[in-house]
Amino acid sequence: MHCITGFPKSFLLSFVLCLLIGTAIAQETSFGRISQSDSMKIEALLKQMTVDEKSGQLSMFASDWGVTGPTQNSAYKKFIRDGKAGAILNANTVDSVKSLQRVAVEESRLKIPLLFGFDVIHGYRTVFPIPLGQAASWDLDAIEKAEQVAAMEASAEGINWTFAPMVDIARDPRWGRVSEGAGEDTWLGCQIAKARVRGFQGKGFADGRHILACAKHFAAYGAPVAGRDYNVVDISPLSLYEYYLPTYEACVNAGVATVMTSFNEINGIPSTSNHWLLTDILRRDWGFTGFVVTDYTAINELLSHGVAADLKSAAELALNAGVDMDMMGGAFLEHIPGLLKDNKVSLSAIDESVRRILRLKIQLGLFDDPYRYCNKQREQTEIMTKESLDFARKLVSESCVLLKNNNHTLPVPSTVKTLAVIGPLANAREEMQGNWSAAGEAKKCVTLLDGIRNKCGGSVRVVYRKGCNINDNELSGIDSAVQLARQADYVILALGESGEMTGEAASKSNLDLPGVQNQLAEAVIKAGKPAAVVLFNGRPLTISGLNEIAPAILEAWFGGTQAGNGIADVLFGDVNPSGKITMSFPRNTGQIPVFYNSKNTGRPVRPDEPDEKYVSRYLDCPNTPLYPFGYGLSYTNFRYSGITTVVSGNTITVTSDVTNTGDRDGEEIVQLYIQDKVGSITRPLKELKGFKKLLIRKGKTIKVSFTLTSRDLSFYHPDLKKYWEPGEFNAFVGGNSEEVISASFKL
Numbered sequence: 115m116h117c118i119t120g121f122p123k124s125f126l127l128s129f130v131l132c133l134l135i136g137t138a139i140a141q142e143t144s145f146g147r148i149s150q151s152d153s154m155k156i157e158a159l160l161k162q163m164t165v166d167e168k169s170g171q172l173s174m175f176a177s178d179w180g181v182t183g184p185t186q187n188s189a190y191k192k193f194i195r196d197g198k199a200g201a202i203l204n205a206n207t208v209d210s211v212k213s214l215q216r217v218a219v220e221e222s223r224l225k226i227p228l229l230f231g232f233d234v235i236h237g238y239r240t241v242f243p244i245p246l247g248q249a250a251s252w253d254l255d256a257i258e259k260a261e262q263v264a265a266m267e268a269s270a271e272g273i274n275w276t277f278a279p280m281v282d283i284a285r286d287p288r289w290g291r292v293s294e295g296a297g298e299d300t301w302l303g304c305q306i307a308k309a310r311v312r313g314f315q316g317k318g319f320a321d322g323r324h325i326l327a328c329a330k331h332f333a334a335y336g337a338p339v340a341g342r343d344y345n346v347v348d349i350s351p352l353s354l355y356e357y358y359l360p361t362y363e364a365c366v367n368a369g370v371a372t373v374m375t376s377f378n379e380i381n382g383i384p385s386t387s388n389h390w391l392l393t394d395i396l397r398r399d400w401g402f403t404g405f406v407v408t409d410y411t412a413i414n415e416l417l418s419h420g421v422a423a424d425l426k427s428a429a430e431l432a433l434n435a436g437v438d439m440d441m442m443g444g445a446f447l448e449h450i451p452g453l454l455k456d457n458k459v460s461l462s463a464i465d466e467s468v469r470r471i472l473r474l475k476i477q478l479g480l481f482d483d484p485y486r487y488c489n490k491q492r493e494q495t496e497i498m499t500k501e502s503l504d505f506a507r508k509l510v511s512e513s514c515v516l517l518k519n520n521n522h523t524l525p526v527p528s529t530v531k532t533l534a535v536i537g538p539l540a541n542a543r544e545e546m547q548g549n550w551s552a553a554g555e556a557k558k559c560v561t562l563l564d565g566i567r568n569k570c571g572g573s574v575r576v577v578y579r580k581g582c583n584i585n586d587n588e589l590s591g592i593d594s595a596v597q598l599a600r601q602a603d604y605v606i607l608a609l610g611e612s613g614e615m616t617g618e619a620a621s622k623s624n625l626d627l628p629g630v631q632n633q634l635a636e637a638v639i640k641a642g643k644p645a646a647v648v649l650f651n652g653r654p655l656t657i658s659g660l661n662e663i664a665p666a667i668l669e670a671w672f673g674g675t676q677a678g679n680g681i682a683d684v685l686f687g688d689v690n691p692s693g694k695i696t697m698s699f700p701r702n703t704g705q706i707p708v709f710y711n712s713k714n715t716g717r718p719v720r721p722d723e724p725d726e727k728y729v730s731r732y733l734d735c736p737n738t739p740l741y742p743f744g745y746g747l748s749y750t751n752f753r754y755s756g757i758t759t760v761v762s763g764n765t766i767t768v769t770s771d772v773t774n775t776g777d778r779d780g781e782e783i784v785q786l787y788i789q790d791k792v793g794s795i796t797r798p799l800k801e802l803k804g805f806k807k808l809l810i811r812k813g814k815t816i817k818v819s820f821t822l823t824s825r826d827l828s829f830y831h832p833d834l835k836k837y838w839e840p841g842e843f844n845a846f847v848g849g850n851s852e853e854v855i856s857a858s859f860k861l
Contacts, residue, residue: 211272261313510680548672565678
């Protein structure tokens with residue numbers, strides 16, 4: 115039997131009674147097994163709790179370290195002492211967390227330990243590239259390792275719960291939170307979602323170096339009308355099931371411990387009060403056994419949605435829908451006792467929510483040692499280690515995507531003697547981390563200018579001008595930048611957004627380079643020297659004009675702590691770029707949404723009749739994106755040939771030759787797409803079904819094979835059941851979603 119120190123005798127007596135009468139049994143959860151003795155422990159504790167204390171377990175409040183919404187409930191320490199808080203948001207470092215945990219387990223009546231949650235989105239102290247950038251690496255092992263490092267560092271400073279991964283599929287880059295996700299494709303999004311859950315949670319929490327993950331935002335938060343954050347979502351059931359729900363289900367299948375509700379509504383019902391989403395789909399259909407937490411003050415916002423007349427009604431709707439924990443709103447703490455008295459909610463529902471939360475606290479080991487995530491030695495030795503920083507640098511280089519490279523402008527030639535680094539992002543230390551940078555410290559970030567100087571040492575003269583600010587109309591610095599460019603042998607232009615221009619509450623209707631950066635780029639490039647642009651941004655931008663004039667463009671995203679060093683590795687050719695974008699870049703905002711797995715219409719554009727009028731097209735712009743999903747160049751070239759398909763029973767093998775025709779070794783992300791040519795309902799023109807990231811030596815050919823089954827060809831039907839239909843299919847293999855070779859098969 116586990117020993118719970120410091121509990122009152124009455125609790126221990128009830129606990130022993132539960133052992134004797136065997137009122138609880140062992141329970142299997144999504145994230146591990148709860149033993150019979152632990153289950154009995156929970157039941158004994160429930161018998162001791164007042165309704166107020168139960169309501170407290172279902173409530174999370176923020177510390178005064180930081181907020182991500184309206185500041186509320188500043189009396190959080192009193193709530194902890196009174197047993198009216200189950201979790202604390204935004205408290206970190208060993209000393210801070212330990213002081214609050216001490217109040218919970220030494221000063222409250224029942225001494226129930228707290229959960230400590232924090233937004234660990236792309237690293238904790240060691241900040242990695244933003245998730246959209248990591249996705250561009252297509253390296254599932256590296257993405258998983260990044261979350262392992264993040265969990266190790268966060269757990270060393272008292273954090274045991276992160277509000278990640280964000281697995282919202284997004285096709286509209288106006289929505290700022292595309293930076294937190296994996297892009298536009300559901301199949302790839304599922305693979306990345308599972309990798310991130312595995313990284314955070316590992317195989318359990320026994321080592322104290324893994325933390326609870328939280329799949330968010332359930333559901334379809336990535337499809338807001340007009341790309342405006344917090345807006346409604348208007349979506350068909352088929353699209354919801356086919357494209358937007360699978361990533362959350364993938365997290366559940368990977369054992370994710372918690373799920374967060376989304377701010378949006380679906381079918382007129384906000385997610386936080388949606389019984390169909392939280393109970394019917396999540397728990398009944400998918401078997402989720404963890405707990406559901408709201409997003410920040412989401413219960414309170416049911417009033418603004420217009421489905422609740424007051425906060426008491428909002429609390430009733432949320433609890434009965436399947437919400438277990440109220441983040442920051444105070445609605446559960448204030449109104450559950452009254453709702454129970456009025457028979458608006460049941461005691462069994464309250465108790466079940468408390469059980470779900472206590473189970474996780476037990477599985478984290480907090481009842482055995484409330485301070486197990488408060489280790490000063492780990493705080494000093496396991497944060498920003500050399501190994502973690504070296505890995506961060508490698509992930510930066512893997513995440514970079516070479517969008518354009520005319521006349522082999524990159525890598526920077528070894529003959530360069532004077533290198534001009536120009537642009538508002540060249541030495542912008544604060545911007546390297548991007549949004550949601552957890553406990554990262556900007557002062558420890560390596561800027562692009564730092565990285566270039568580190569790389570060059572004293573062998574190249576590196577000169578720098580800012581040229582302009584990120585986002586204003588000041589032109590006075592452009593002339594000086596042009597003069598500097600004329601004196602140099604080579605120019606690197608660092609352009610893009612500020613970190614705060616993407617992320618939550620950062621939707622934009624104009625995705626061009628902000629301020630006068632286009633004018634700066636045009637003037638500097640006209641100076642006539644070889645020039646490469648490095649882009650820092652958290653979303654696809656509309657850079658058609660820049661693409662016309664820039665000899666080379668390297669998409670670097672926001673790379674985090676080691677941004678400058680990792681980018682320099684690519685710029686100077688020590689790393690051959692292999693990244694490929696996972697979200698299409700539009701030519702202009704009028705195209706949005708533009709994504710690769712679209713469907714035909716009855717009047718599609720036909721390649722043999724490009725000027726036909728009465729088809730689904732724009733008069734002033736091609737239908738295609740500027741850069742398609744899966745696109746990215748290398749310093750070498752790859753040729754695809756010899757595609758074959760072999761069907762054996764319900765198994766399909768697709769094989770193709772990939773040849774490195776260039777003069778450098780390189781990694782290629784070989785992508786497999788499928789098209790169901792005729793279905794009972796319309797099907798996409800292409801659907802990603804597999805990829806392999808392969809190192810191919812110069813001059814060598816590799817035969818690449820993919821194996822599919824009939825299950826991989828299945829899709830949702832109007833009855834919302836998923837199954838495949840026999841018929842003819844096309845298989846496509848290539849280096850991006852547009853440049854492919856194809857073969858057909860029947861099944």
